[in-house]
Amino acid sequence: MDVFTAENEDGGYDRALPAEESDKDDDDDDGGDLCRICRSPEGPNDPLRRFVTTIHVCFTKSSSTQVCRRSYSFVPVYSENAPERLPWHEFVRGLSLRALRVAAYVFVFLFNAFCFSLHPWGRSTAIENQRVFRVSEKFALLLAGFLYNGWIAYIMTMMAVLKLAAEDISWLVHREIHGENEQGRVGGGGGGGVACAFWKSVGILCDWWHDCLTRRGFFHAVLVEPREAVIRLRNPQLREFGAVRRFLFLLDDNAFAVLAISFYVSFFFVLLPFMMGRLVILLFQRMGVATQLLSGDDSLPQELVVIGYWTMLSLSLAYLGSFSTLSRAIAKNLSLGFLVVAVALLYLLWILSAKVWKNLYVVKLKEGFVLSLKFGVLPLVLGCWLDFCTLPILGITVSRRLEFVSDYPFVMIVHWVYGELYLLLVSNSMELIQKILQKRPFWFLLDVTDPNYKITKLYLGQLLFALAFHASLMVILVHLPIMTISFISPSFFPLHLWFYEERIMFLSMAAYLWLGRIRVIDWLVDLIQPAIEPIVHKWIIIVSSWLQLRDFFLGNHANQNVRPLLQQGLEIADEWSQVLSIAEGSLVSFYGSQHDTTSEDDTDDDRFIKLRIGLMLVLATVSLFLISTISMALPILVGRTFFHSISFILDKFGLKHDDLYGFWIGCYILRVTYIGACFIINHIMIRRTDLLLNLVLLWIRNALLFSVWVSFIPMLLGLLIDLMIIIPTQVPLSETPVYSFLRDWLIGLVVLHIWTYLTMFTRVNCFATVACREKLKRIRSVGINRLPWKWLLGKVICPIIKTLLITLVFPFVVANSLLPLLQFSGAVDLAVQRLIWPVLLAIIIIGFIAKLTLDLFHYIHRLEYNDRYMVGDRVADFIEDHS
16 A cells, blocks of 8 residues: 655644545544544554554654554555665765755854854853863864854744743734634734845744654653654744855755744844954044043943943933933843843744734724733743742742842743643643532632623723732742751752862763653653542541531532542633633632522521631642742652762762652662562462562562672673773883772763663664664563563573673783783883774774774665656554554
């Protein structure tokens, strides 16, 4: 069955669309509903689900359909006139074009490094790199260029998120004004000239960056369940850049987009302020006042870029008609971060004005102010307050934080994001609570399902209540636990992080990125989320029964010992309701009506019910405080205990514990301890000690195999690295080398796990043979518990040990047994004994580079061949997964 690439109505691509059925509808009357990937009907245990896109298949590299779980793979389909291989001139042409694209990326990096060197931030970063790493000035500037490229990526990510937020607000305002029946996002333009063309090009680049983030799973990693509107591909048309795109026709879209982004950011952040600053200095020199201007007042900036920022700020205020003068101190503090905030805000305002102009003409200025309060000011205030409550964790004072924010005001965007995430978390918690309780306890909350409710109306009481509630909740959940832990153990805070040690700062950043790569946050969410609902429900049942409030809080659910069903009228899954909840501070009700009951109706028969309700709230506060304190302190204490147990290793390298890693290690140890204890107790209670004994023997077997994997193999590998690299480069021939087996073991352990990760979890396949990759793939897919120990020992562990032993012993035998038979001088024998392993390493590297080069040529040939002659894909190996 031939399957060709086709574009679906959502803007994505469905690759598994049969060519002979591409024109048929999925809901054909003759054949019924079909899976749009494998074209199979639904079965009793395989129901079809509506609105399921193939983004999961494209971006998660899945080998099975997301609906019916059938395994498949794609094989390319080529045109009939395709030759067996490309002619040499076509291959050279394609290779030259790809080399040109690589040169474009190199040029972008060097251009960014040069622009960053003009900025005072870049020069200070280069000086710091030169001091820490003791490198030359040019190399330090190149290292600073990496930081600048990362900052550009951060700016583009924030711009893409702002664009998504602006589109959501546009859609919400459109829905609020025109009703819920009109579907789709609001388009439209307005404006013209150079500004319109500029913002249009910026929007195209933001869409390209959004697609890059989506294809690499960024939104799936950050958001647990991202909405379809967020992960839908935008497919930007870079040809709309016109003559510039046609002039750079040799570059592909990715290289052109990277070049355009670098030019835009560097021009407005560095080059334009630098040129304006130089122009101002030249004008002042013409007037003869430059020397007095720059040396007469210490509060004035001394850098051309900062002078340019100041000039741009003054021109902006003058253009806006502002007659007030900005003090020099404030201008100096705002100079470094002004342009970032200005561009982001102007960009957001342009999107709002361009895309919702047709909707906002009926909205008063007052209503726009209300929306800015709900979506902007409230999350920003909550984010700032959360930052204030967590300051003691890192030992930062309020004055230092205020000084940092004044120097870098763009960090306020981070506070706003934290506030939005906090409101989203509280909204999900309110959803959980309203699933458990009946509606009478929520009579005082704002009902967003009321037909008279309007998002553009300011509910002042609701806003003040939300601010007071959230401020108090943050104090209970964050600030008081921190103060309590500090009171009990004054040395507990601030937390110690490897990031603050200059020697390993970059290594620690890589370690933290790896921690995010393995998605530990998702692991923690999956660990905690299933346990929250039953714990909260059980707590409410016990406490309300003790206080005789069971009928008031639970009503008809009073006798249920399991999670109650979703109550009638509680429809919170709707995206619109979620947005309304966040807009009102996440303290809203989702019932159909709140006017049929009040607190007076429930308290007429019992005048002490309010007192009992207040007591229950006090108990809830104390419970939250205790749980937060324990959850904050216990994992870190367990993690610090673990680091203390391996302190002999850390002291060898002059390192201390890292509390971030300690927290995750503590969580994992506590989880394993809890699961193991529950498992053992459960099997003892059901009298299945025989099964428990078999599992204990299995654990012992795995522990023995794991001990060999993490002890003997790393020792051999580290010793080999020591003989090949460390000793020849650090120990002269006249000295006897000293072996540190602990250091060799640690080096081997790190290298072994890096090799294992690259081989098992990435597409990098150049560090292992095909047979070795297949064995590791089987371990990953089947699991170590289901594999026989003889196979693990004989097919995996022993071959690795044999290879390492041969690599160690053979050069030793040659240098110490065979070479003396040739009767060379003692100096020659010593040199050969010392250098035989580096020579072997050089031979291995040369062979590896040769193989890698050959594989690279084959890979480029396949890419060029597919670009020229490939016409589609065909489904192969289509089998049903009965597991």
